[in-house]
Amino acid sequence: MFEDGTIINELLIERLNYLIYVVLLLIGLHAMIAKKNLIKKLIGMSIFQTAIILFYVSIGVKEGSTIPVYLPEHDLHGSHSVPSDTNETSHFEHGPFIVDSSLVRGYANPLPHVLMLTAIVVGVATLGLALALCLRIYQGYGTIEEDEVLAKIERQEMLSKPSIVVKSVDSSKTTNSKAEKPPSKPKVSSSSPSTKRPQAIPKTKAKAASTSAKAKTSRAKSVSPKAKPAASKSTTTGSKKSPAKSKTAASKPTTKAKPKPKVKSKAKPAVRTKSSSPAKKATASKPKPRTPKK
């Protein structure tokens, strides 16, 4: 199976590094194409970058070479460390000399090092920027799932049909940021928490309701920081957008009916993960006395 010349031998043994690079690259590519979650897309991008780095290492590595820093015997400043009884004294004068071409192969190729150093730094910068954009999208739309964001944009465009597309996107943004503020607050508390609070409250005392709410949501964070706020936020944006929008659009009732069921179906799983944990906690709810920190 592993004889010379077969394709398996070539892929798995002689060029295993290239196989790994291709596989990593494909994983990254697939994540970037197929995943709906923007953060998962970013993870795919990072994997893709890693594959490229591996590729550069593969084509740049030299067998039996040392790091691209001059050894003491080639170092212009390190001539004192060379034993004086070496017969090649001409090489070790304290002064510049061009490294012999036979010695060049003893050093690793510095160029891939430099290029990959560059790539890593740019990768960090772009990753930070992309995360910031994701955060902003999440603030605006309450979700980082690509299809939900697109659906929301589409809905807003439909609402503001008379105006042109660009304007509608603009107006959606402003309404979003505007809607962030109080007027919609009561609606929020009526729609989303009503689904999740009652499950948790009976287990703890009424007084500890707030702390338990904090506790259970805090553990939701440890599970997945995005899932929970995404759910509650989407309810806020979904429910509050429609009143803000209703000034411009006449098709208010239909759109108002639309976001709600979607919201609920989305909020459910997050709620379930949360409500399952307080159930267990309630059996041994010792830590409550500790919660008044500060």
Next chain:
Amino acid sequence: MKLLSFIPVLVVGVLLLYAAKDFPEWGSLDAPASKSPVSSHFIANTGVDTEVPNMVTAVLADYRGFDTMFETVVVFIAGMAVLAILKNSGRKKLVKREFEVDAEPDLIVTNTVRLLVPVIQIFAFYVLAHGHVSPGGGFQGGVLMGASFILVALSWDLETALIRFPFNWTTILGGLGVFLYAGIGLLSMFLGGEFLDYSELANIFTVSREMARYHAMLGVEIGVGLTVTAIMFSLYANLSTEGRHQRGL
């Protein structure tokens, strides 16, 4: 959609694997990248040209200095863009979100960090300043330095770190780093050379032309280190607090 995406992925994979057999073997000395006159020239002549033992530093800061300068600019712009995107976004009021927990800084963690941060910072300076003769340089030193401040922010809170490293400084230091880099390039231009041709600085430093390049590289690396330090901390401070710089992680 998910199945559909496999098609381009598989096509790309087959093409890349088909091309893989033309690539050099692992560790081959005859690989085009290793045989190319460019890298051979770098290995052979770095010592003569710049007296820097670390070829990577020499290639990064001198031979490819233009590239690295815009690299630094990219990092700086990324930091500024994150600041611009997240500034004044999100909730104005400091409403405590449900999943936020009020926790005191932990005694053991803070004491360990107190022990470690000076060591990390000294090591950062060592990596930055020793980048000529051993693996290291501006980017690595800068990242270490930024990480030390992030460590403070993680173990206490962001306010404590912002006392040590006020947020305004990140913009100023980041700009200063780029300015230092471009300034050294411009200075060598005004002295009669080309942009980023450090050997012209020999007139100022009163050393040989090679040593002028050596010293100018140190200045350039310091500029890179400043920018990277500032932007790393700025990215953390912005991303962890949605641009509010209060009540972060």
Next chain:
Amino acid sequence: MSLDQTMFIPVLAESLQTTSSPTPLQFFGILLGLLGLFFFVGTAVGMIRFPDFYTRMHAAGKGDTLSTMLMLSGFGLVSMEDLSMGSWLLFFKIMGVVLFIFITCPTSSHALMRAAFEDDEMPMTEKDLKKPSAKKK
């Protein structure tokens, strides 16, 4: 270039061919490395097998620290084939890394535990063990 030439593990093959019999110090170092590997396997098994967060962190924190320290100090001893200045320098550098891990690794696992405790994650009790649903977690 086929499998029976041990191309898969060229480094190991090379080392088997080239090294003469190890000095006692190197032998001790290899022993330490193997011991570290043993604890590392224990850590991995514990991470999978233990039921809740705290016991898992206990396995990860302790086993990881100990095994990393053992392996690194074993590596330091192996690298001291001659007692020259350079090998001493390398040994002390590795010992510096060991010290660093000795300080930071328990601290990090403590921080994780603390964060879980702040989050009101409860340790597993006998009662949880009786419930079949809690066992999954």
